[in-house]
Each structure stands twice: as structure tokens, then as C-alpha cells.
Amino acid sequence: MALSQDLLDILACPQCKGPVHYDAPAQEICCRHCLLAYPVRDEIPVMLVDEARPLGGAGGEGPP
Numbered sequence: 504m505a506l507s508q509d510l511l512d513i514l515a516c517p518q519c520k521g522p523v524h525y526d527a528p529a530q531e532i533c534c535r536h537c538l539l540a541y542p543v544r545d546e547i548p549v550m551l552v553d554e555a556r557p558l559g560g561a562g563g564e565g566p567p
């Protein structure tokens with residue numbers, strides 16, 4: 504089940520307060536401005552900068 508567009512419309516990046524984009528395959532809420540991806544747990548977006556992961560550039564992303 505996907506997140507509703509209505510929900511996405513009211514979500515904003517907690518860091519830049521800008522609009523976010525839902526990456527359905529990855530189950531993440533992405534901010535293209537901050538290059539952060541917020542997790543979605545049990546269909547609840549976790550809009551916390553502390554919980555976000557940085558969106559990698561050209562491959563090889565992820566902490567060691």
C-alpha cells in the first residue's frame with residue numbers, strides 16, 4: 504500500500520521545509536534539496552533528520 508498523495512502534500516523536509524518526494528521502491532521520502540532520504544516505517548514517514556540517510560552520488564553509497 505502506498506502513501507497517499509494527500510499525505511505527501513503535507514509532508515515537508517524538516518531541514519529545509521521544502522517539498523519531498525516519495526520513492527516507492529525504496530520506501531523512502533527523499534528531499535532532493537538536502538539529498539536526504541527519510542525512512543518509512545509501517546507506512547509512517549519518519550521525518551527526522553537524525554533518522555535520514557544521505558542520498559549517495561555516483562554509487563558506492565552507504566556507511567562502511
Ligand SMILES: [Zn+2]
Nearest residue numbers: 516519534537
Ligand atoms: Zn530538505
